[in-house]
Amino acid sequence: METLFAITIGILVAASVYLFLARDLPRMLIGFILLGMAVNLLILVAGRIGSIVPALVPAAETALLQGTANPLPQALVLTAIVIGFGLAAFALMLIVKSQRLMGTVIPEEMGEAEGDEAATGVALPGEPDRRKDAA
Amino acid sequence: MQLLLIAPLLIPLCAAGITAIFWSRPDIQRPIGLAAACLLLGSSVALLSAAWAIGPLVGQMGGWRAPFGITIIIDVFSAIMLVITGLMAVAVAIYAMGPGAVERDKAGFQPLFHSLILGVAGAFSTGDIFNLYVWFEVMLIASFGLLVLDRTREQIDGGLRYVMLNLVGTIFFLMGVGLLYGLTGTLNLADIARLAPEIENQGALAAVGVLLLIAFGAKAAVFPIFNWLPAAYHTASMPVAAIFAALLTKVGVYAIIRVFTLIFAHDTAFFGPIIGVIAMATMVTGVFGAASHYDVRRILSFHIISQIGYMLVGIALMTPLAIAGSVFYVVHHIIVKANLFLIAGVIREEGGFFGLRRLGGLWVTKPLLGLLFLIPALSLAGLPPLSGFWGKFAVIRAGLEAEAYILAGVALSVGLLTLFSMIKIWNEAFWKAAPVAPTGTVKGDEPPATRWTRRERAASYVPIMALAALTLTIGLWTEPFAALSMAAAEGLLDRQGYIEAVLGTPQLAELTGGVE
Numbered sequence: 001m002e003t004l005f006a007i008t009i010g011i012l013v014a015a016s017v018y019l020f021l022a023r024d025l026p027r028m029l030i031g032f033i034l035l036g037m038a039v040n041l042l043i044l045v046a047g048r049i050g051s052i053v054p055a056l057v058p059a060a061e062t063a064l065l066q067g068t069a070n071p072l073p074q075a076l077v078l079t080a081i082v083i084g085f086g087l088a089a090f091a092l093m094l095i096v097k098s099q100r101l102m103g104t105v106i107p108e109e110m111g112e113a114e115g116d117e118a119a120t121g122v123a124l125p126g127e128p129d130r131r132k133d134a135a
Numbered sequence: 136m137q138l139l140l141i142a143p144l145l146i147p148l149c150a151a152g153i154t155a156i157f158w159s160r161p162d163i164q165r166p167i168g169l170a171a172a173c174l175l176l177g178s179s180v181a182l183l184s185a186a187w188a189i190g191p192l193v194g195q196m197g198g199w200r201a202p203f204g205i206t207i208i209i210d211v212f213s214a215i216m217l218v219i220t221g222l223m224a225v226a227v228a229i230y231a232m233g234p235g236a237v238e239r240d241k242a243g244f245q246p247l248f249h250s251l252i253l254g255v256a257g258a259f260s261t262g263d264i265f266n267l268y269v270w271f272e273v274m275l276i277a278s279f280g281l282l283v284l285d286r287t288r289e290q291i292d293g294g295l296r297y298v299m300l301n302l303v304g305t306i307f308f309l310m311g312v313g314l315l316y317g318l319t320g321t322l323n324l325a326d327i328a329r330l331a332p333e334i335e336n337q338g339a340l341a342a343v344g345v346l347l348l349i350a351f352g353a354k355a356a357v358f359p360i361f362n363w364l365p366a367a368y369h370t371a372s373m374p375v376a377a378i379f380a381a382l383l384t385k386v387g388v389y390a391i392i393r394v395f396t397l398i399f400a401h402d403t404a405f406f407g408p409i410i411g412v413i414a415m416a417t418m419v420t421g422v423f424g425a426a427s428h429y430d431v432r433r434i435l436s437f438h439i440i441s442q443i444g445y446m447l448v449g450i451a452l453m454t455p456l457a458i459a460g461s462v463f464y465v466v467h468h469i470i471v472k473a474n475l476f477l478i479a480g481v482i483r484e485e486g487g488f489f490g491l492r493r494l495g496g497l498w499v500t501k502p503l504l505g506l507l508f509l510i511p512a513l514s515l516a517g518l519p520p521l522s523g524f525w526g527k528f529a530v531i532r533a534g535l536e537a538e539a540y541i542l543a544g545v546a547l548s549v550g551l552l553t554l555f556s557m558i559k560i561w562n563e564a565f566w567k568a569a570p571v572a573p574t575g576t577v578k579g580d581e582p583p584a585t586r587w588t589r590r591e592r593a594a595s596y597v598p599i600m601a602l603a604a605l606t607l608t609i610g611l612w613t614e615p616f617a618a619l620s621m622a623a624a625e626g627l628l629d630r631q632g633y634i635e636a637v638l639g640t641p642q643l644a645e646l647t648g649g650v651e
Contacts, residue, residue: 025299028299032299032303035303036309042313043312046317079265080309083269083272083305086276087272087302090276090298091298094279094283094294094295097283097286098295101291102291107292107295110292110295
């Protein structure tokens, strides 16, 4: 079972790394979501899998019985899924906004936050304006 | 006592909730926000004096015994960080009433600002590594919102870079947490610290350490994962940039210091040189990055990176003096750097621009601003008798004592280059004559549309003066601050004390109201 998990996690990570290499943001976001899934599986395995006895305390007992499944990784994964979903939703909204405002979802084509102008200020009188030369 | 322990979490949480309810009423939001920030500062000071007097304060949430529940632990180091968080919250809450306040508040600045403070305070006070992850996320999502507050093209672009890199950082953190849980079977930091030296597979533990170093390093903007910071910070509105510069990267530094003194302290031989090299590279790349820029905000952003390197020296060397130096440096840096960003906002209001080439002559028209700029600027460069000198002095002396001569030499020369950068801002913005009729517009650097009112001017100048006075105080009356840093360092190196404080002392039973 661990082997199967390991292979699945490996495939997910490989796919996400491939997507991270893409130039456009939606692909990178999908890569992030896949990587999140891989890590969720990793946490599940880290908590030891094997038992299929549900983590419920029987009516007469006060503690979990021996051999029940570990409930903690499930709680962790649940938290991580919720957080990951929230972050992905926010990132997606940013991407949509960038498409609307700048008409592109490729970071290199934006050049709003970085670039010569932002770095050097504006050309002083008498100095060649590099922006015009480029255009 | 129990209530005081969670006061730094409750206060910003309530403030965020209440200001969110009064979404369209800035007149109600502002006093509430300022009051919450003052309360936070007050409760943090109370916590610091308590932690100073009786050692680490521990509370088990919900009465669940450690290591099963979530532990809140505030030792001297955490308390120092909480006090400085409160201080920054007050300063920025006042400054945010300055120019542009109306637009900011309409966009939801207040609830997001307090959520950010909540995340930061939570990260400083938790004793549970998964809980630390959750606080990181609270902080992160609030910072995403704050960064793109004005929704300009520039901000969306900068925001995307910031968001994407930080998302990957959080995944690394989660991966590290998962593997650490697999190795130790616990998430409580004290319990992990107890078990870590006994783990058979030390190689796997080192791998976890590297994963966490990448995750925290991405937050702290260390070499080579700092690119998001200069791409994003200068696009934010000035109060937001100031609080980011003050707190966000420092949460990463805090996490590195906390985790590496607790969990990986027995493996200094492996991590020491790695962190040392990272520290040097961070210092050097940051300062050279700053040298090539002419926008005040971008110069300051690059200097954040450079200064992070100094804070890592303590963890690289792991001697008491080095760690005390790091703690002192973090405190000094937060005050000085936030103040420089606040001053950058005022430079724009007074001089019209952020770009150095279009600024000039401010010394003639605004000598007070010039003086106020010189205090944090020279402190950042490490000139005596300002606070930065003592921070650098402690770090470099620790380096020489540990015979890490290259590290100490790099730290010294980077200080010199920092001075060069600060003098550049001084020469261009204050000293040189104002350029004749600056023409053309640059995205994100348009002159302010309206002149500011007296009230706005007061709101901008008061926090700057207060922080400058604090910088002078730390510089001239260093002893209590140095003693606090030493106490924090001793607490950090006393792993056994931390473990015992969390995992069972009489004090614990008392704090949890006798639930055993």
